[in-house]
Each structure stands twice: as C-alpha cells, then as structure tokens.
Amino acid sequence: MQFSLLNLIRQSFSANQGWTEQWRSPAEPKPAYDAIIIGGGGHGLATAYYMAAEHGMTNIAVVEKGWIGGGNTGRNTTIIRSNYLWEESEALYNHAMGLWQDLSHALNYNVMYSPRGCMMLAHNTHDVQVFKRHVHANRLFGIDNQWLSPEEAKDVCPILDISKNMRYPIVGASLQRRGGVARHDAVAWGYARAASALGVDILQKCEVKGIRRDASGAVSGVDTSRGPISTKKIGVVAAGNTSTVLGMAGVRLPLESFPLQALVSEPIKPLMPCVVMSNTIHAYMSQSDKGELVIGAGTDAYISYSQTGGLHIATHTLDAICELFPMVRRLRMLRNWGGIVDVTPDRSPIIGKTPVPGLFINCGWGTGGFKATPGSGHVFAHQVATGEPNRISAPFSLDRFVSGRLIDEAAAAAVAH
Ligand SMILES: Cc1cc2nc3c(=O)[nH]c(=O)nc-3n(C[C@H](O)[C@H](O)[C@H](O)COP(=O)(O)OP(=O)(O)OC[C@H]3O[C@@H](n4cnc5c(N)ncnc54)[C@H](O)[C@@H]3O)c2cc1C
Structure with a gap:
C-alpha cells in the first residue's frame, strides 16, 4: 500500500x-x-x-x-409485475414481488416502490384469448390479475382513448393491481x-x-x-x-444482445395513475414522481452492442402512444437513451x-x-x-x-x- x-x-x-x-x-x-x-x-x-x-x-x-x-x-422504465404465464416464471417473479413490498424497510433506503397497478391492453381477438389465459393461470397460482372491459380500463386510466374507430382499438385489458414501479x-x-x-x-x-x-x-x-x-x-x-x-x-x-431504448417527456402534473403496456403495438407508458411520462420502445431488430436504438423504433412507439393517449400528442421529449439487453432463446x-x-x-x-x-x-x-x-x-x-x-x-x- x-x-x-x-x-x-x-x-x-x-x-x-x-x-x-x-x-x-x-x-x-x-x-x-x-x-x-x-x-x-x-x-x-x-x-x-x-x-x-x-x-x-x-x-x-x-x-x-x-x-x-x-x-x-x-x-430501464422500472415496470414491476409478476403476471407471467408459466409456473416457473410465476414463482420467480412473485418471489421478487414479495421482496419489493418490504424492500425500503429491509434496506433502510427508500426505493420508492409504488404498486400503482400494471395494465396490459388487448387490441384483437388473439390478445383477448392470451390475456384471459394469463389471468386464469395467474389466479390459479395465487397471483392477482383481473380482466377489464374497455370501459373499466378507462375508469382506471382516464386518459386512454377507447373509441372504436382507432387504428389500435382497445378491446379489453388485464390489470395486476400489485404491479407498479420503483426508482431504479x-x-x-x-x-x-x-x-x-x-x-x-x-x-x-x-x-x-x-x-x-x-x-x-x-x-x-x-x-x-x-x-x-x-x-x-x-x-x-x-x-x-x-x-x-x-x-x-x-x-x-x-444469448444475443440487442439495443433497447426508452425516453421521457418534459415533466407535467400527474395524469397517469398506473402503468399501461401494449405488447401488440409495443408501447408502454407510466409517469415518474418527477412528472415525466416514461415511454419504452421495443428492441432493435438486429443484434448490436450500441447502447442506443434505431430512430424508427422510437418513432413507431410514439405513433402508438399518441394514438392510445391523444392528449399527450403535443408534449416535448426531454431525453432518450438505450441499454443492451441479453436475450435467451x-x-x-x-x-x-x-x-x-x-x-x-x-x-x-x-x-x-x-x-x-x-x-x-x-x-x-x-x-x-x-x-x-x-x-x-x-x-x-x-x-x-x-x-x-x-x-x-x-x-x-x-x-x-
Ligand atoms: C430501455 C430499457 C427499458 C427496460 N425496461 C424494463 C422494465 O420496465 N421492467 C423491467 O423489469 N426490466 C426492464 N428492462 C430490463 C432491465 O433493465 C434489466 O433486465 C436489469 O436492469 C438488469 O439488471 P442487471 O443488474 O443484471 O444489469 P445491469 O444494471 O446492466 O448491470 C450489469 C453491470 O455489469 C457491468 N459490467 C459489464 N461487464 C463488466 C466487466 N467486464 N467488468 C465489470 N463490470 C462489468 C456493467 O457496467 C453493468 O453496470 C429495461 C431495459 C432497458 C435497457
């Protein structure tokens, strides 16, 4: 020394x-x-x-x-949920969910875990069948998950557009109320x-x-x-x-490595009470405690270590977000970024x-x-x-x-x- x-x-x-x-x-x-x-x-x-x-x-x-x-x-965009399909995954993610609930106390550090609910939108018959299967599988395993009509989904998240003539019509949703976010x-x-x-x-x-x-x-x-x-x-x-x-x-x-990106809007007053995700059109949004809308995109189509993502991936996501939540259309983006995720077969x-x-x-x-x-x-x-x-x-x-x-x-x- x-x-x-x-x-x-x-x-x-x-x-x-x-x-x-x-x-x-x-x-x-x-x-x-x-x-x-x-x-x-x-x-x-x-x-x-x-x-x-x-x-x-x-x-x-x-x-x-x-x-x-x-x-x-x-x-990452900090989404927390445990409504996976297979029992092995349910056990693993629900084990994590149990630990999240007392984590701030255990660590004596506020990780800002907020179980505000995680909603997954269905846009077509296939989505409805898949999500209802999830709801049943989760409940059989003792994990909370429920099916919502479009009107019930809008009751939970009033800024959702559920009109029938949309490009991505919302025909139902599943909601895990214990899902939510934490400060990463x-x-x-x-x-x-x-x-x-x-x-x-x-x-x-x-x-x-x-x-x-x-x-x-x-x-x-x-x-x-x-x-x-x-x-x-x-x-x-x-x-x-x-x-x-x-x-x-x-x-x-x-393993293959892909860029995955996300972005936030300028901060605004609270308008988003829960996390909303759409797997089918690959867009999801929540609101951080600072007021920014946190928006996640999909992975790039090609493997890379670039720690950024293709612009077209982000613009597709924003198209979908503006369609699902028309009132956010005129917000400005504050920043965007990417990470590299390892994906298994x-x-x-x-x-x-x-x-x-x-x-x-x-x-x-x-x-x-x-x-x-x-x-x-x-x-x-x-x-x-x-x-x-x-x-x-x-x-x-x-x-x-x-x-x-x-x-x-x-x-x-x-x-x-
Ligand atoms: C944009 C984006 C959005 C996401 N959204 C969500 C979400 O909403 N919900 C969710 O559940 N997950 C999400 N994820 C995935 C999630 O972020 C990751 O699965 C998780 O954070 C992985 O944590 P980790 O600790 O394993 O990895 P990391 O936090 O990446 O930690 C790995 C560390 O290893 C270090 N390292 C690498 N090589 C070496 C070396 N040779 N020597 C020493 N150190 C090294 C790196 O510097 C890094 O700090 C998202 C990811 C991204 C990129």
Missing part, C-alpha cells in the same frame, strides 16, 4: 460516501475474497447484499467496470449501501478483463483494469456483457452453474429484469454461497438448452417487460 496523501484523501472520501472503495495502485496484489460478483447493477448488488445478510459471507466484492447502477439498472437508481444505491454496511467491498471503475483458472480448471481469480484479485467463486451478473465475460473462461452461452433468464467449477451466471433477463431484481439477487446469492440452486431458481439452469426443458415465455406470453 502506498501511503500517499492522495490515497488518504481518497480513502476518507470513500468512507464518507457510505460504501467502500478500495484505492490501491494497480500493481499491488489484491487480498483474496471468498467470492467476487462481476457487475454492479441491481442484480449484482442485491446478490452481494443477500450473500452477506443471509449467508454470512461478508468477505466478498462487487466489481463494476463503470459506476454502480450505470448499466441497464439505471436505464435508488434500488442500486440501497442495495450497495446495505451491502457495504455488512462489509462487502464495492469496486467501481474496475473492469474484469480475464478469468483465471487453476490446474484443475476451477476459477482462481480475475484480472481487472486495476490488478488481479484472487477468489474461488465468481458470480457473473453483467447484463449486455455476459457473453464477453464468460468468453474469458471459454464458456459459450445461448426462450426469453427466460439463466441462473446457475456453468461448466467451469466455481463460475456461476445470472443473465438473460432480456427486456424484463428490473422487476426481478430482489428475487434474482436472493436466489443467486443462495446459488453462489452454497454452490447449489434453490427451489425457485433450479428450473432456470443452463442445461435446459440441452435437455429442451424450456420456459418459453416468448411464445406463450409475447412478453415485453
């Missing part, structure tokens, strides 16, 4: 930030950690928090190449602060560039932009970069072991992983800490792409976010 004045200032500064930042020269070997989590998004930070809080593993580090929450966690960056900060308080090191601006393996093939550490770190367990939660990181250990994954995440001993993955959340953040972190913490999946995460193992036991939310649910 070099005891320069600059180092001392940095250390006291980082202590005052509320989370731990190790300031060492790149040449100096890092201490061994019991586990390293690659990726300081919501899922990675939640994993570290639950490993410390529930498994007593405090000698661990989260390694983040940028700043915490700067990936998809801070770029607060989720990253809340988990980071709580994990740090339990002893977890959070290393920002520290990019993993290589995965080390010992003579037996098991992981033995990582090479980072700030030097090597030794460890026997690595959990990779690096959305949009998973294939690159796993490639460092010679593991190939069934069955549109369900991969959580579990890899062929490399000590190397675990949590990826493939595609366009819909924010809602899962607490549940994902909770089950992945169990996986990394114990080496084995728990009851909820077991069906999401990588070997389902060999066995064919897929959890096909794409074909079954045309799932969006």
Whole structure:
C-alpha cells in the first residue's frame, strides 16, 4: 500500500460516501475474497447484499467496470409485475414481488416502490384469448390479475382513448393491481449501501478483463483494469456483457444482445395513475414522481452492442402512444437513451452453474429484469454461497438448452417487460 496523501484523501472520501472503495495502485496484489460478483447493477448488488445478510459471507466484492447502477439498472422504465404465464416464471417473479413490498424497510433506503397497478391492453381477438389465459393461470397460482372491459380500463386510466374507430382499438385489458414501479437508481444505491454496511467491498471503475483458472480448471481469480484479485467463486451478473465475460473462461452461452431504448417527456402534473403496456403495438407508458411520462420502445431488430436504438423504433412507439393517449400528442421529449439487453432463446433468464467449477451466471433477463431484481439477487446469492440452486431458481439452469426443458415465455406470453 502506498501511503500517499492522495490515497488518504481518497480513502476518507470513500468512507464518507457510505460504501467502500478500495484505492490501491494497480500493481499491488489484491487480498483474496471468498467470492467476487462481476457487475454492479441491481442484480449484482442485491446478490452481494443477500450473500452477506443471509449467508454470512461478508468477505466478498462487487466489481463494476463503470459506476454502480450505470448499466441497464439505471436505464430501464422500472415496470414491476409478476403476471407471467408459466409456473416457473410465476414463482420467480412473485418471489421478487414479495421482496419489493418490504424492500425500503429491509434496506433502510427508500426505493420508492409504488404498486400503482400494471395494465396490459388487448387490441384483437388473439390478445383477448392470451390475456384471459394469463389471468386464469395467474389466479390459479395465487397471483392477482383481473380482466377489464374497455370501459373499466378507462375508469382506471382516464386518459386512454377507447373509441372504436382507432387504428389500435382497445378491446379489453388485464390489470395486476400489485404491479407498479420503483426508482431504479435508488434500488442500486440501497442495495450497495446495505451491502457495504455488512462489509462487502464495492469496486467501481474496475473492469474484469480475464478469468483465471487453476490446474484443475476451477476459477482462481480475475484480472481487472486495476490488478488481479484472487477468489474461488465468481458470480457473473453483467447484463449486455455476459457473453464477453464468460468468453474469458471459454464458456459459450445461448444469448444475443440487442439495443433497447426508452425516453421521457418534459415533466407535467400527474395524469397517469398506473402503468399501461401494449405488447401488440409495443408501447408502454407510466409517469415518474418527477412528472415525466416514461415511454419504452421495443428492441432493435438486429443484434448490436450500441447502447442506443434505431430512430424508427422510437418513432413507431410514439405513433402508438399518441394514438392510445391523444392528449399527450403535443408534449416535448426531454431525453432518450438505450441499454443492451441479453436475450435467451426462450426469453427466460439463466441462473446457475456453468461448466467451469466455481463460475456461476445470472443473465438473460432480456427486456424484463428490473422487476426481478430482489428475487434474482436472493436466489443467486443462495446459488453462489452454497454452490447449489434453490427451489425457485433450479428450473432456470443452463442445461435446459440441452435437455429442451424450456420456459418459453416468448411464445406463450409475447412478453415485453
Ligand atoms: C430501455 C430499457 C427499458 C427496460 N425496461 C424494463 C422494465 O420496465 N421492467 C423491467 O423489469 N426490466 C426492464 N428492462 C430490463 C432491465 O433493465 C434489466 O433486465 C436489469 O436492469 C438488469 O439488471 P442487471 O443488474 O443484471 O444489469 P445491469 O444494471 O446492466 O448491470 C450489469 C453491470 O455489469 C457491468 N459490467 C459489464 N461487464 C463488466 C466487466 N467486464 N467488468 C465489470 N463490470 C462489468 C456493467 O457496467 C453493468 O453496470 C429495461 C431495459 C432497458 C435497457
């Protein structure tokens, strides 16, 4: 350790930030950690928090190449719901929903979880059949979901246009009242602060560039932009970069990466009481606590790491939004942005072991992983800490792409976010 004045200032500064930042020269070997989590998004930070809080593993580090929450966690449109079709998905997303409800208390940090309801619009007979099937499947599983007529949908969200001569007529809707939104960056900060308080090191601006393996093939550490770190367990939660990181250990994954974009309007007074989504025309909107209308578009048609999206994708979404909500037509856009999402062939995440001993993955959340953040972190913490999946995460193992036991939310649910 070099005891320069600059180092001392940095250390006291980082202590005052509320989370731990190790300031060492790149040449100096890092201490061994019991586990390293690659990726300081919501899922990675939640994993570290639950490993410390529930498994007593405090000698661990989260390694983040940028700043915490700067990936998809801070770029998403924050929709939370658990009305998925298949039982495996229902169990996973509803586990997250249960944790959301008490998360601000558990972390002692206001994540602004707001269960204001999540409505999904039906525009044609196929939508009606699919959504009614969802409502029934969810209720059989004990998850709240209800079917609404167009008039009932308008009662819940008065700015919806339900006239019959629309380009995308609304013929009904499903509503999950417990669905809603949360403040995305607060989720990253809340988990980071709580994990740090339990002893977890959070290393920002520290990019993993290589995965080390010992003579037996098991992981033995990582090479980072700030030097090597030794460890026997690595959990990779690096959305949009998973294939690159796993490639460092010679593991190939069934993942494709797509840009996904969103935008917000200028802030206005409250007019949007819930989240409204349309899978069929791929547009959705909610209103943030700052007053901005939060509007999400679809993924680009082509794979890319560009972290932006095609203009035509956004303009199609805005066409649809203006048709569904004519009164927002003259609002101005405040800003837009994009992220990179990892998509699996069955549109369900991969959580579990890899062929490399000590190397675990949590990826493939595609366009819909924010809602899962607490549940994902909770089950992945169990996986990394114990080496084995728990009851909820077991069906999401990588070997389902060999066995064919897929959890096909794409074909079954045309799932969006
Ligand atoms: C525009 C948009 C809208 C979305 N809307 C919704 C929504 O409404 N509801 C919903 O549920 N989901 C939504 N999602 C999806 C959701 O954002 C993601 O599934 C979720 O945030 C993934 O969280 P994460 O922690 O896994 O990933 P991230 O937050 O992306 O974290 C991964 C981290 O890994 C880091 N990393 C990568 N490579 C390395 C490396 N080599 N070394 C160190 N660190 C590395 C990255 O810098 C990043 O910070 C949306 C996504 C986008 C882009």
